[in-house]
Amino acid sequence: MSCSVNIKNLSTSRDGVRLYENVTLDVSHKEKIAIIGPNGCGKTTLLEIIAGLRSLEEGTLELFHQPMHSLEDFKSMRHLIGYLFQDSDNQFLAPVVEDDVAFSLLASGVSKEEAKLKTAMMLQDLGIAHLAKKIVYHLSGGEKKLVALAGVLIMEPKLMLLDEPTNGLDQAMQLRLVDILGRIDKSIIIVSHHKAFIESVVEKIYEITPQGVICLPNHATPKYPKDTQGSRD
Ligand SMILES: Nc1ncnc2c1ncn2[C@@H]1O[C@H](COP(=O)(O)OP(=O)(O)OP(=O)(O)O)[C@@H](O)[C@H]1O
Numbered sequence: 001m002s003c004s005v006n007i008k009n010l011s012t013s014r015d016g017v018r019l020y021e022n023v024t025l026d027v028s029h030k031e032k033i034a035i036i037g038p039n040g041c042g043k044t045t046l047l048e049i050i051a052g053l054r055s056l057e058e059g060t061l062e063l064f065h066q067p068m069h070s071l072e073d074f075k076s077m078r079h080l081i082g083y084l085f086q087d088s089d090n091q092f093l094a095p096v097v098e099d100d101v102a103f104s105l106l107a108s109g110v111s112k113e114e115a116k117l118k119t120a121m122m123l124q125d126l127g128i129a130h131l132a133k134k135i136v137y138h139l140s141g142g143e144k145k146l147v148a149l150a151g152v153l154i155m156e157p158k159l160m161l162l163d164e165p166t167n168g169l170d171q172a173m174q175l176r177l178v179d180i181l182g183r184i185d186k187s188i189i190i191v192s193h194h195k196a197f198i199e200s201v202v203e204k205i206y207e208i209t210p211q212g213v214i215c216l217p218n219h220a221t222p223k224y225p226k227d228t229q230g231s232r233d
Pocket residue numbers: 014015019037038039040041042043044045046
């Protein structure tokens with residue numbers, strides 16, 4: 001099987017407390033999965049490990065079939081991974097919205113003209129073109145989330161790690177996000193408590209338990225219920 005993420009026998013602790021043991025998880029190329037579980041069970045921690053933001057204590061991790069051991073290994077994968085942080089304030093790289101969204105593109109060597117055009121298109125696609133000149137720190141929580149998401153999507157990463165992407169988004173924006181993520185032909189791992197949202201986007205849902213990660217029985221997609229108003233499990 002062609003895998004974007006391959007985790008074997010991962011065990012993790014925080015402050016001496018074991019979060020989980022022997023986690024095994026494969027995410028195929030272009031597969032979309034969600035990870036659920038109670039507050040504090042270690043969902044964000046797992047995303048951080050996959051992104052190389054936390055070191056691996058026990059077990060192995062491969063990204064695109066490359067074993068990840070060192071910081072250098074993760075550096076070579078950085079352009080392939082997009083990470084949407086749970087707290088958008090941790091995401092921003094420039095004070096003005098359009099500069100922030102274009103930042104990584106410019107850093108990767110894209111010309112100013114192309115970055116400007118792509119940024120305008122991305123803001124348009126997310127329905128936030130009117131925020132282009134605003135200061136990111138003056139935005140509402142939902143607006144911040146959309147700007148942060150624009151900065152991730154614009155890089156077209158092969159693997160997207162999205163931590164609570166619907167936090168702060170209204171119903172219309174949640175539906176737009178379902179549509180946008182549905183159109184993306186890349187591997188996506190979503191951490192969320194928002195059941196209706198994830199059921200409408202992903203093919204598989206995994207639950208973190210102290211014994212490991214369990215794949216929940218299949219669900220049909222898409223089935224976003226329009227009357228749930230962002231219902232949460
Ligand atoms: N920087 C940190 N230092 C020490 N412990 C931490 C740190 N960040 C998180 N933790 C602890 O690690 C555990 C797992 O946290 P994590 O954020 O991964 O959980 P989560 O499943 O994503 O939670 P939530 O659903 O509330 O977002 C929690 O008990 C948390 O208190």
